[in-house]
Amino acid sequence: MKHVIATLLALITAPALAQDFSIRSTDTLPDAEALTAQIHDRDLIYFDDGVSRYNSDGTYAWTYSEANGSGIWPGTYAVTDNVICIAFESGAERCDMFVLSNGRLTLLTDDGQRYPVREIR
Numbered sequence: 001m002k003h004v005i006a007t008l009l010a011l012i013t014a015p016a017l018a019q020d021f022s023i024r025s026t027d028t029l030p031d032a033e034a035l036t037a038q039i040h041d042r043d044l045i046y047f048d049d050g051v052s053r054y055n056s057d058g059t060y061a062w063t064y065s066e067a068n069g070s071g072i073w074p075g076t077y078a079v080t081d082n083v084i085c086i087a088f089e090s091g092a093e094r095c096d097m098f099v100l101s102n103g104r105l106t107l108l109t110d111d112g113q114r115y116p117v118r119e120i121r
Contacts, residue, residue, distance in 0.1 A: 019095055047116060073090065
């Protein structure tokens with residue numbers, strides 16, 4: 001548990017300046033309350049049938065679609081300044097940001113990729 005807390009603290013305090021979320025002029029940032037209502041304890045299903053789940057207890061899971069080999073990557077996450085940083089149990093880490101793009105919740109990765117959410121359950 002100490003490792004998880006230390007990892008989350010490191011992620012929260014990591015500078016976001018090195019990240020390139022490639023926000024477009026037509027993107028809008030949801031406020032923290034609206035984002036929380038949309039993502040906590042719900043399945044976010046992407047167009048490749050992958051599913052991400054941000055649980056309100058701070059745990060996270062990414063489930064790959066069958067087309068991409070199927071599997072689950074569990075971890076923990078923390079949110080700060082519209083940036084969500086994930087520490088996977090495998091040791092991998094990444095930071096993302098959600099925006100509203102043409103009315104659709106869209107995940108932006110820190111390397112500039114965009115993944116629109118197809119459905120929220």
